[in-house]
Amino acid sequence: MIELPAELSLSVDGPVATLTIDRPDKRNAFALRMWAALPAVARAVESAPEVRVLLVRGAGDGPFSAGADIGEFGTVRRGEEAASAYSATVHAAERAIAELSKPTIALVQGWCVGGGCELALACDLRVADESARFGITPAKLGLVYNQVSTAQVVTAVGAAWAKYILFTGELLDAQTALRIGLVQQVHPREQAAEAALALARLIAQRAPITVAGAKALVNRVVEGTAEADQWAERWYAASYRSAEYTEGVTAFVAKRTADFSEIGWPKLDADGAPA
Template identity: 45%
Template sequence: MAESANPIPRKAAPVRTKIDHLRLDVVGPVATLTLNRPERHNALSLDMYHQIPEMLSRLEIDRTVSSLVIRGCGLRAFSAGADITEFTTVRAGAEGARLYNLAVAEAERAISNFHAPTIAMVHGFCIGGGCGLALSCDLRLADTAAAFGITPARLGFAYSLESTKRLMDLAGPAEASYLLFSGRRVSAERALWNGLVNEVHPPEELEKVTYELAVEISKRAPMSLRATKEIIGLVRAGQVRDDDYTTALRNDLFESSDYIEGVEAFLGKRPPHFSGC
């Protein structure tokens, strides 16, 4: 199936930004970041890692974006991982590796800390650094042909603590150990079983259901989404009880226009129209 030119209903003209091998499209409240290097199975170069935070920072300014889809170009691969041809050049030596790993961490944090819910749409291979980007998203939807692999042990280095924690939070310590120690690729079926992905669909249906979910999320109260995402992040960081900050974060919502609109819409049996304030 060819990549669709119209993945979501276009009520407004799309806004497109392209830098080298990344493409950012914004259609209404849904943004799409495409890893656009199909000739290399969307392998991630150092430049791409540097550019991801830059591109997402543009969306942080425009809070009309309520959901973000990250995908690979085409149907063969979400990403084959970090571009291994750079391992003997920009990633060579301890200092080169340190700077490279810093760029990877900053790209993954830019996704993880993005203000709106993020969805990785995984067609085909999702390997190594590509898996790291997907795990940085809030949700992951995959097609039945998807294959996941985390491969540092095959190449002689180690996954970062942050990336390892994301993996363990999703799959648990036993499954994370299996994936990291063996370096084996696992199917979409196993990824669904172990918690790496939320849903699995036939390849020809994945784009449709992913954007339906993105649009559905974009119709929810933006302030509620932002607060919930922040609270989830605090829980994952180890916080187990509400403190003054989280209590205020929740209580402030009761004075928001979104809360008033949500209640009035529910009582009036009509769809809500949230303003994000």
């Protein structure tokens, strides 16, 4: 689909694209070259007409990712200017995934720490197995966590738990992550991958205009806008005149399951509303 570093691969199976992290000797830690590749992944997924959901996972049974490759910090982050450039690359990678108009799911098995947790939180939903361990560790490195990434943590778990996670740098187990809203599902190790794929396929079956609109509107609420305005009205109007609406109503009247599989992903303007 696109050229990527050897540790990353992007595959497509029907409406689901899967980004796989495969660097077992480093527990899937991200090197700078891997972070730099993620915007291209996002562009490929966004532009692929057949793709409706992106699944992000570690190879095999995990781990998801142990975070940034701290072993290269002495070179790629050496000095204030290099550290700033490195942080900008990581932030651009996280933003590229977070700002996809298509839904994203992280399958978390094993370690999901630091930058790995940042990547998982950039996804819309997280499915974990019982071995998953979550942590954000700048307090152990003397770093201040990025503002936008901090906001992702607060959005997921609330202010008090975000402070706990960031103050302590300690790891949370899967059940704690589920209880505080960091993940949406936890499954036994042997069932988690299939459960995440099943969720991706389920979402892919739903009306594209509804899923895209829901993601855009929810994200807007998170950013502080809750009232209906002209931007939101464009989404409503687009849905009323959409092929999805016609199919959905027709299927309901005929007492059959709606089939949206031949309907493309909505085209959006630069402001994120329907074109």
